[in-house]
Amino acid sequence: xxxxxxxxxxxxxxxxxxxxxxxxxxxxxxxxxxxxxxxxxxxxxxxxxxxxxxxxxxxxxxxxxxxxxxxxxxxxxxxxxxxxxxxxxxxxxxxxxxxxxxxxxxxxxxxxxxxxxxxxxxxxxxxxxxxxxxxxxxxxxxxxxxxxxxxxxxxxxxxxxxxxxxxxxxxxxxxxxxxxxxxxxxxxxxxxxxxxxxxxxxxxxxxxxxxxxxxxxxxxxxxxxxxxxxxxxxxxxxxxxxxxxxxxxx
Amino acid sequence: xxxxxxxxxxxxxxxxxxxxxxxxxxxxxxxxxxxxxxxxxxxxxxxxxxxxxxxxxxxxxxxxxxxxxxxxxxxxxxxxxxxxxxxxxxxxxxxxxxxxxxxxxxxxxxxxxxxxxxxxxxxxxxxxxxxxxxxxxxxxxxxxxxxxxxxxxxxxxxxxxxxxxxxxxxxxxxxxxxxxxxxxxxxxxxxxxxxxxxxxxxxxxxxxxxxxxxxxxxxxxxxxxxxxxxxxxxxxxxxxxxxxxxxxxxxxxxxxxxxxxxxxxxxxxxxxxxxxxxxxxxxxxxxxxxxxxxxxxxxxxxxxxxxxxxxxxxx
Numbered sequence: 148x149x150x151x152x153x154x155x156x157x158x159x160x161x162x163x164x165x166x167x168x169x170x171x172x173x174x175x176x177x178x179x180x181x182x183x184x185x186x187x188x189x190x191x192x193x194x195x196x197x198x199x200x201x202x203x204x205x206x207x208x209x210x211x212x213x214x215x216x217x218x219x220x221x222x223x224x225x226x227x228x229x230x231x232x233x234x235x236x237x238x239x240x241x242x243x244x245x246x247x248x249x250x251x252x253x254x255x256x257x258x259x260x261x262x263x264x265x266x267x268x269x270x271x272x273x274x275x276x277x278x279x280x281x282x283x284x285x286x287x288x289x290x291x292x293x294x295x296x297x298x299x300x301x302x303x304x305x306x307x308x309x310x311x312x313x314x315x316x317x318x319x320x321x322x323x324x325x326x327x328x329x330x331x332x333x334x335x336x337x338x339x340x341x342x343x344x345x346x347x348x349x350x351x352x353x354x355x356x357x358x359x360x361x362x363x364x365x366x367x368x369x370x371x372x373x374x375x376x377x378x379x380x381x382x383x384x385x386x387x388x389x390x391x392x393x394x395x396x397x
Numbered sequence: 398x399x400x401x402x403x404x405x406x407x408x409x410x411x412x413x414x415x416x417x418x419x420x421x422x423x424x425x426x427x428x429x430x431x432x433x434x435x436x437x438x439x440x441x442x443x444x445x446x447x448x449x450x451x452x453x454x455x456x457x458x459x460x461x462x463x464x465x466x467x468x469x470x471x472x473x474x475x476x477x478x479x480x481x482x483x484x485x486x487x488x489x490x491x492x493x494x495x496x497x498x499x500x501x502x503x504x505x506x507x508x509x510x511x512x513x514x515x516x517x518x519x520x521x522x523x524x525x526x527x528x529x530x531x532x533x534x535x536x537x538x539x540x541x542x543x544x545x546x547x548x549x550x551x552x553x554x555x556x557x558x559x560x561x562x563x564x565x566x567x568x569x570x571x572x573x574x575x576x577x578x579x580x581x582x583x584x585x586x587x588x589x590x591x592x593x594x595x596x597x598x599x600x601x602x603x604x605x606x607x608x609x610x611x612x613x614x615x616x617x618x619x620x621x622x623x624x625x626x627x628x629x630x631x632x633x634x635x636x637x638x639x640x641x642x643x644x645x646x647x648x649x650x651x652x653x654x655x656x657x658x659x660x661x662x663x664x665x666x667x668x669x670x671x672x673x674x675x676x677x678x679x680x681x682x683x684x685x686x687x688x689x690x691x692x693x694x695x696x697x698x699x700x701x702x703x704x705x706x707x708x709x710x711x712x
Contacts, residue, residue: 197608245597
């Protein structure tokens with residue numbers, strides 16, 4: 148479980164997160180949604196321990212994430228940033244293998260190689276294994292980076308807008324792979340811009356607006372016309388198809 | 398050919414260049430001439446290795462293949478120190494300083510200044526390496542201005558002494574300074590190689606590297622300390638050679654297709670040494686020229702820099 152208690156963050160004198168308190172349960176997909184400038188990415192980076200809060204604290208599986216050493220943090224949480232650094236000449240297999248770095252610190256063993264192969268198989272990357280990362284399409288590249296985060300074998304996977312600039316085919320591909328992660332695998336927290344994707348795949352939602360928490364909970368309580376209309380200040384209707392909500396802006 | 402094999406081939410080229418430099422047109426008295434050549438060869442190899450390795454590490458830390466340690470003002474600091482010493486001691490007093498002592502003083506001052514600057518800037522905001530680089534550029538301009546002012550206060554003979562030491566020269570290296578440099582260089586290169594796996598991760602950038610469990614700020618500070626030591630050794634030994642590192646690093650990127658610093662650092666070091674040894678060989682033995690090799694290297698390095706800038710713009 149991730150427990151966030153009275154979290155406030157400032158950037159350049161402006162309040163980005165204001166007294167946010169919530170709990171993220173283990174299991175499934177949690178989407179952080181909200182309009183531009185709501186503080187979604189800041190919240191994700193604060194959870195990852197990369198942004199020092201002005202007030203409040205975050206505990207991941209009972210560990211105060213901002214007091215934990217880097218390595219301990221990396222064994223609890225993996226993070227895929229919005230624009231992950233691309234190292235020239237790195238092949239897909241080598242990229243995924245970097246996910247094991249917190250475990251082996253530069254001396255990979257047979258276990259690490261087995262985990263990398265399993266991650267490659269789960270994200271269907273074997274045919275691309277020896278291709279340089281910079282030669283991949285946007286969707287393939289994003290799949291490789293998600294596989295790298297998965298290979299870190301942490302209880303939590305944090306993804307900051309992993310679907311940015313992806314077409315519907317790759318969006319669906321990545322979201323279905325994340326949804327189908329094994330039950331004993333990582334819980335996924337991801338920042339999403341696309342409400343219809345959040346509605347279709349998220350088990351839980353965290354709704355932020357102007358740095359404040361508007362709603363948090365299972366999708367049935369948060370993907371509602373009232374919450375979303377208030378969140379985006381525009382009329383939003385919700386209908387259900389095959390048991391999942393569909394967002395309609397009117 | 399794999400990157401490892403290419404590195405081995407590079408090592409063979411370096412050995413060949415060294416043998417060529419030592420043995421070409423060797424005449425009696427063999428022992429005396431060989432010892433002179435060996436001393437100069439050692440200086441060339443050490444300066445080349447230090448510049449190449451320092452640039453490889455520095456480019457990873459600032460995540461930019463156009464930048465070299467010279468950009469943070471090492472050369473300007475070196476000339477400022479020389480000007481200050483000539484001003485304080487006079488031309489004769491400066492010339493009478495023991496070369497080993499002068500080398501140590503300059504190397505320590507350069508390292509201390511670089512670490513003070515990096516340490517201060519990193520405490521202010523570790524993620525802001527661009528600010529560090531820009532501060533270095535501004536400080537470089539300031540130091541050059543101060544050096545220029547100081548040089549106007551010198552009389553012509555003192556100015557001539559200063560000119561002699563301000564241009565990189567491989568011809569008059571002190572043997573005491575060489576021994577100290579060799580030890581410092583070996584330690585700095587060993588530290589760089591020990592850091593290689595961490596540098597592989599640091600190449601992803603601060604957020605990604607930290608999320609992989611790397612103590613990024615400590616790694617950057619350690620890396621900059623190694624760069625400071627390498628550049629201080631090279632600059633204090635023969636004077637500033639700004640673009641040699643860029644030349645070596647660009648060739649290393651082109652010839653060794655690997656992201657692994659365990660291969661890239663030795664590749665940069667060996668290419669730096671090969672450029673200097675072969676360059677000096679062609680200058681001295683083939684063309685029988687007395688002109689400063691550093692001038693040609695700065696010219697070629699400057700052209701590579703422009704080519705890289707234009708290539709990046711085209712992309």
